[in-house]
Amino acid sequence: MTRPGKPQELAIDGGQPMITKAWPLRNTYGKEEEEAALRVIRSGCLSRFQGSWGADFLGGPEVRAFEEKCAAYFSKKHAITVNSWTSGLTAMMGAIHLEPGDEVITSPWTMCASATSILHWNAIPVFADIDPSTFCIDPRSVQERITEKTRAILAIDIFGQSADMVALRAIADAHDLYLLSDCAQAPGAVHHNQFAGTYADIGGYSLNYHKHIHTGEGGILVTDDDDLALRMQMIRNHAEAIVEDANYRDISNMVGFNFRMGEIEAAFGSCQLEKLSGQVARRQEIAQILNDGLAQLPGLVPPLVADGNTHVYYIYGMKLELNELSRDRAWIYEALAGEGVPGIAQTYVNVHLLPMFQQKIAYGKAGYPWTHPGRESSVDYRKGICPVAEYLNDASYLGLETCVHEMSDEDLDLIVAAFHKVWRYCV
Ligand SMILES: *Cc1c(COP(=O)(O)O)cnc(C)c1O
Numbered sequence: 001m002t003r004p005g006k007p008q009e010l011a012i013d014g015g016q017p018m019i020t021k022a023w024p025l026r027n028t029y030g031k032e033e034e035e036a037a038l039r040v041i042r043s044g045c046l047s048r049f050q051g052s053w054g055a056d057f058l059g060g061p062e063v064r065a066f067e068e069k070c071a072a073y074f075s076k077k078h079a080i081t082v083n084s085w086t087s088g089l090t091a092m093m094g095a096i097h098l099e100p101g102d103e104v105i106t107s108p109w110t111m112c113a114s115a116t117s118i119l120h121w122n123a124i125p126v127f128a129d130i131d132p133s134t135f136c137i138d139p140r141s142v143q144e145r146i147t148e149k150t151r152a153i154l155a156i157d158i159f160g161q162s163a164d165m166v167a168l169r170a171i172a173d174a175h176d177l178y179l180l181s182d183c184a185q186a187p188g189a190v191h192h193n194q195f196a197g198t199y200a201d202i203g204g205y206s207l208n209y210h211k212h213i214h215t216g217e218g219g220i221l222v223t224d225d226d227d228l229a230l231r232m233q234m235i236r237n238h239a240e241a242i243v244e245d246a247n248y249r250d251i252s253n254m255v256g257f258n259f260r261m262g263e264i265e266a267a268f269g270s271c272q273l274e275k276l277s278g279q280v281a282r283r284q285e286i287a288q289i290l291n292d293g294l295a296q297l298p299g300l301v302p303p304l305v306a307d308g309n310t311h312v313y314y315i316y317g318m319k320l321e322l323n324e325l326s327r328d329r330a331w332i333y334e335a336l337a338g339e340g341v342p343g344i345a346q347t348y349v350n351v352h353l354l355p356m357f358q359q360k361i362a363y364g365k366a367g368y369p370w371t372h373p374g375r376e377s378s379v380d381y382r383k384g385i386c387p388v389a390e391y392l393n394d395a396s397y398l399g400l401e402t403c404v405h406e407m408s409d410e411d412l413d414l415i416v417a418a419f420h421k422v423w424r425y426c427v
Contacts, residue, residue: 010425011338018418019340023405028213028275029268036267049260051238053245058233062266067220069270074195076222078229081266082236085184085206085219087259089117092202092221094253095231096152096178098123101375104180105145106154107137107163108352109389114156114182115351119362121253122369123151124377127352129386133304135317135348136163138388143171149375152178155200159399160283160312161305162191165199178202184219185314187212188280192308202228207265210404212279212312213272215265236260283313286402286412290316293416297423299324300398315345316400319392327426329395335425339418343401350386350393357381 009015040046040062048060058064063081070079082088093104100122106114108127115125128141135158142153153172155163165179172179183189183197184206190196197203202225205211207218223229231254234242239256248254261269291302301319305311320329327335333346356362358381360370370377383390400415407415 008421008424010335010422011340012335017338017340018421019342019411019414021340021411023342026404026406028272028279032271032274033268036271037264040264040267043263045263047260047262049237051241051256051258053242057237057242059260060263060266062263062270063261066261066266066269066273069273070220070222073273073276074198074222076198077224077226078222080221080223080229080232080236081261081269082219082221082259083261083265084208084217084259085182085204086113086117087236087257088204088206088219088221089113089182090120090257091232091235091259092180092204093117093121093123093152094235094255095202095228096180097250098151098253099375100369101149101372101377102151103147103149103377103379104152104154105137105142105150107156107158107389108350108386109135109158109348109392110156110182110351111184111349112351112354114154115357118154119356119369122363122372124149124369124379125351125357126150126379127381127386129388130158130392131164132319132388132392134161134163134306135159135392136161137168139164139167139171141386142168146171146175146177149377150175150177152180154180154182156182157184157186157189157196159303159317160186160314161189161309162186162196162199164306165191166308169199184211186312188276189312190310196309198222201225202232207269207272212283212314212403213269213276215261215269215272218261218265218269220269280312283402284311286407287311287313287316289409289412290400290416293412294318294419297419298427300419300423313402316402317348318398318400320396320398322396325426329398332422332426333398335422336418339421341400341415341418342407343404345399345401346397347393348397348399350389352381352386353383353390 011017050056181200181203186196187205204221207215236259239254299321
């Protein structure tokens with residue numbers, strides 16, 4: 001028989017956990033999506049894409065309708081749907097005329113696809129460090145990484161707020177670089193009165209099931225540039241087969257994929273887009289409750305929202321001031337998880353430390369694309385190149401997932417209480 005623990009005792013020491021409920025996954029869809037999916041099924045058309053230059057090259061009616069809604073919503077000339085945001089990133093990088101060996105500067109504090117999208121075109125990811133207050137790429141570090149091979153900057157709007165696109169735009173313009181945005185985690189966030197993801201030459205959003213809104217799998221690219229839009233539409237749909245019929249002259253990187261979205265997903269997406277602002281508003285309420293509830297805890301730094309930004313809290317990203325705490329992060333993480341706090345995480349990602357970059361093994365075993373003849377790359381991926389991202393990951397970052405589970409106000413009160421309980425043992 002297990003001893004009934006005292007309520008004030010930590011669960012990791014045998015006490016009662018603060019939270020014992022099961023956490024259902026957040027569900028963003030309902031009757032509207034069901035009806036939309038059924039409408040598509042009954043229409044007899046699950047996709048209308050054809051990989052030939054003609055009326056159906058750009059997809060069926062639901063895909064086009066969803067793209068029009070996205071373009072209007074984000075105030076961009078073009079919105080292009082894809083079957084995942086990883087596909088979107090890959091199409092984006094193909095569109096910008098990269099040569100093998102060209103460099104694209106990005107952040108290591110992101111999901112790996114941000115960097116592999118660069119490698120897919122035999123270009124070289126170069127990692128700049130992040131800003132310790134926003135977790136987004138630090139423009140000063142970007143500036144230091146620019147070489148004569150740099151072609152683009154890929155900013156990541158990590159956790160739900162925009163990178164400093166004003167500073168990045170100034171750097172990009174001064175060096176004639178494309179400015180790109182991976183806004184997978186920040187749809188609906190605002191940056192200086194514009195939606196995050198829309199300051200870049202190309203930006204876009206993920207529609208996978210744990211993002212703010214979703215279509216199961218999917219992604220949306222946005223741009224104002226007609227040629228970049230056309231190149232991404234071509235890469236989405238077997239570019240090489242249609243460049244001739246399309247009379248498109250610059251055929252470099254017109255190596256196409258099948259990145260096409262289905263009609264059911266597009267119909268679903270049109271419904272989901274209408275729910276985006278509500279999903280964002282609820283995440284912001286959740287963050288406000290956490291901010292208020294956790295404010296008094298010493299050594300715990302809540303998410304900082306940069307001037308000109310709103311934050312949509314895909315993740316509520318915190319930091320520990322370890323000199324104010326008597327325990328290390330691993331202990332705090334175990335104690336919070338033991339109390340039943342859902343979606344707590346003690347690491348994020350340092351992409352530059354993945355084996356692929358440490359060993360420079362991507363295409364084949366001989367180090368391609370870093371060994372591309374005439375454009376050999378000695379770019380440094382060793383631990384130490386991004387001290388801010390590394391220290392956060394190694395010691396001081398603490399995250400709470402706010403897009404994975406449904407959380408009521410009562411749930412949040414329990415989560416706050418669990419933090420307070422744990423903090424009694426670590427200050
Ligand atoms: C989710 C995510 C992706 C990948 O999106 P998928 O739709 O899952 O392919 C890329 N970058 C970031 C920052 C993400 O969070």
